[in-house]
Amino acid sequence: MPTTYFPDVPAKIKYEGPDSANPLSFKHYDADARIAGKSMRDHLRFAACMWHCMKQGNADPFGVATRQMPWDDPSADAMTNARNALDAMFEFLTKIDIGFWCFHDRDIAPELPALRESHAALEEMVAYAKQKQQDTGVELLWGTACLFIHPRYMGGAGTSPSPEVFAHAAAQVRRALDATKELGGHGYVFWGGREGYDTLLNTELSRDLDHLAKLLHLAVDYKKSIGLDVPFYIEPKPKEPTTHQYDHDASACHAFLMKYGLTDHFKLNIEANHAALAGHSFHHELEYCRANDLLGSIDANRGGENIGWDTDQFPTNLYDTALAMLTLLRAGGFTHGGLNFDAKVRRQSTEPIDLFHAHIGGMDAFARGLKAAAKIIEDGRIDELVNARYAGWDTDLGRKIEAGQVTLADLDEVAQQTDVQTAPVGRQELLENILNEYL
Ligand code: XLS
Ligand code: CA
Ligand code: CA
Numbered sequence: 273m274p275t276t277y278f279p280d281v282p283a284k285i286k287y288e289g290p291d292s293a294n295p296l297s298f299k300h301y302d303a304d305a306r307i308a309g310k311s312m313r314d315h316l317r318f319a320a321c322m323w324h325c326m327k328q329g330n331a332d333p334f335g336v337a338t339r340q341m342p343w344d345d346p347s348a349d350a351m352t353n354a355r356n357a358l359d360a361m362f363e364f365l366t367k368i369d370i371g372f373w374c375f376h377d378r379d380i381a382p383e384l385p386a387l388r389e390s391h392a393a394l395e396e397m398v399a400y401a402k403q404k405q406q407d408t409g410v411e412l413l414w415g416t417a418c419l420f421i422h423p424r425y426m427g428g429a430g431t432s433p434s435p436e437v438f439a440h441a442a443a444q445v446r447r448a449l450d451a452t453k454e455l456g457g458h459g460y461v462f463w464g465g466r467e468g469y470d471t472l473l474n475t476e477l478s479r480d481l482d483h484l485a486k487l488l489h490l491a492v493d494y495k496k497s498i499g500l501d502v503p504f505y506i507e508p509k510p511k512e513p514t515t516h517q518y519d520h521d522a523s524a525c526h527a528f529l530m531k532y533g534l535t536d537h538f539k540l541n542i543e544a545n546h547a548a549l550a551g552h553s554f555h556h557e558l559e560y561c562r563a564n565d566l567l568g569s570i571d572a573n574r575g576g577e578n579i580g581w582d583t584d585q586f587p588t589n590l591y592d593t594a595l596a597m598l599t600l601l602r603a604g605g606f607t608h609g610g611l612n613f614d615a616k617v618r619r620q621s622t623e624p625i626d627l628f629h630a631h632i633g634g635m636d637a638f639a640r641g642l643k644a645a646a647k648i649i650e651d652g653r654i655d656e657l658v659n660a661r662y663a664g665w666d667t668d669l670g671r672k673i674e675a676g677q678v679t680l681a682d683l684d685e686v687a688q689q690t691d692v693q694t695a696p697v698g699r700q701e702l703l704e705n706i707l708n709e710y711l
Contacts, residue, residue, distance in 0.1 A: 593641025
C-alpha cells in the first residue's frame with residue numbers, strides 16, 4: 273500500500289472562510305461553529321459513500337472507466353484491492369473531515385464464485401473496516417446489500433419470479449445486517465433498484481409486492497434477533513434501472529409500509545435526484561416525510577436539470593439546500609440519519625483530488641443552506657405569513673371542523689349564512705423575496 277493516495281491534500285481540510293483563495297478549504301462549513309443550538313457538524317452529519325468514491329470509475333454505456341484509482345490495481349487479487357480501497361476511503365474521510373460513511377456489502381468485499389466464499393470475504397473486510405473505524409473515529413451511517421448488479425437479480429431480488437433468487441437476496445441482507453451490527457451502524461437502507469418491472473406483461477404486480485413485504489418482515493425479525501436497534505430506511509426511486517420501481521416516491525412507500533404493517537420499523541432515505549425523477553422537488557419529498565413522521569436520512573445530490581436519468585451530481589443549488597435544511601430543522605433534525613453524498617464526480621474529473629473538490633462544494637452548499645434556514649426560522653416572517661394564511665382554522669368554525677364536531681349538514685347551514693367570494697391571499701412573490709434575502 274502506498275503511504276498516501278492523496279499526496280496533494282493536507283492532513284485536514286479546514287474552514288478558512290469565504291475570502292480564502294485556497295480551493296482545498298471550506299468557505300462556509302465550519303464544523304464546530306454553533307447554529308440553532310448545535311454544531312454544524314452535528315446538524316449536518318455528513319457521510320461519504322464507498323461506491324461512488326472508491327469503486328466506480330465513471331464508465332458509461334459508451335465508454336470505459338476514466339478515473340485514476342490507484343487503490344484499484346488490475347494485477348492485484350480482489351482482497352488486496354478491497355483492503356486498498358478501504359485504506360483510500362478512510363484516508364479520504366479523515367482528510368476531508370467527514371464523520372460517517374456508507375457501503376453496500378459488495379463495495380467492500382468481492383463477490384466470489386460461491387456464496388459461502390463471498391460471506392467469508394465480507395466478514396474479513398468487515399473486521400478490517402472495524403479497525404479502520406477505531407483508528408479514525410469514523411462511524412457507519414448505514415449499511416446495505418447490493419441486490420442489483422449480479423445477473424440473478426435482473427428480475428428483482430425480493431420481487432424476483434424465483435424463490436431461489438429471493439433466498440440469495442435474503443442471505444445477502446442477513447449478512448449485511450450482521451456487518452451493520454458489527455460496525456455499529458446507525459441505520460440500514462433498502463433501495464429497490466430492481467424491485468419493479470420492465471413490462472407488466474410478464475409481471476404479477478400484487479404477488480411481487482407481497483414478496484417484497486415478506487423480505488422486509490424477515491429482515492425486521494432478524495434485526496430484532498441480533499439486537500440491532502437502528503431504523504430501517506426505504507429509499508424511494510421511481511425508475512432506473514427498471515422501467516417502474518415499486519418504491520416510486522415517498523407517498524408510494526408510505527402506502528406500501530402501511531398496507532404491510534411495517535410503519536413502526538421504517539423511515540425513508542430521501543435522495544434529491546430521485547425526487548426529481550419522480551417529478552417532485554427534493555423539498556416536496558422531505559416535506560411529505562415531515563408530515564408523516566417518515567424523515568430518516570438523506571442522500572444529498574442533484575440531477576442534471578434537463579436530463580431524465582440519475583446523474584448523481586454533487587449538490588450546488590442553494591435553493592435546494594436551504595429548503596431541505598428548513599424542513600430538516602422544522603422536523604427537529606436528524607436522530608439516526610445524516611447527509612450522505614450519494615454523488616459522483618463527472619467523467620472528465622479524472623484525478624483523485626477531484627473527490628475533494630466535489631465534497632468540499634457539497635459540504636459548503638449544505639452549510640450555506642443550514643445558515644439560511646436557521647435565519648429564516650429566527651426571522652419568523654415566513655412563519656407569520658403562513659400563520660396569517662391559515663388563521664381561519666384557529667377560529668371556532670375551523671377548530672370544530674378539525675375536531676370532527678360538525679356534519680355536512682352543519683356546514684351547509686354555515687355556508688348559507690356566510691358570503692364567501694374569495695380565499696386568503698397567497699403572497700408567493702413576497703415569500704420568495706424573503707427566501708432570496710438569505711441566499
Ligand atoms: C441508486 C441508489 C443507491 C442507494 C443504495 O440510485 O441511490 O445508490 O442509495 O443502494
Ligand atoms: Ca441513493
Ligand atoms: Ca441516485
